[in-house]
Amino acid sequence: MSLVALDKKNDEYINFLKKEYGFKSKKETLNFIVEKFRERQKFEVREDYIKKLKKISKGKHYSEKEVKEVLKSV
Numbered sequence: 154m155s156l157v158a159l160d161k162k163n164d165e166y167i168n169f170l171k172k173e174y175g176f177k178s179k180k181e182t183l184n185f186i187v188e189k190f191r192e193r194q195k196f197e198v199r200e201d202y203i204k205k206l207k208k209i210s211k212g213k214h215y216s217e218k219e220v221k222e223v224l225k226s227v
Contacts (some may be wrong), residue, residue, distance in 0.1 A: 193207070202227065 159167065171182040205223055 199226070 176182045
């Protein structure tokens with residue numbers, strides 16, 4: 154469970170969407186908004202990450218530390 158403090162305008166907009174779409178709670182409304190954003194979000198893979206993946210696929214492997222660093226940056 155999370156508590157979220159919204160400014161007045163955003164809170165009013167959440168309430169508007171809640172009524173417009175017939176959601177029962179703000180939680181349901183926020184989940185809807187986040188899901189819509191995730192559907193539209195385009196993930197781009199950085200060039201250095203692609204190069205590292207190509208090296209791995211060719212058999213040139215990295216240490217666990219290097220892999221963790223790459224995963225943190227994604």
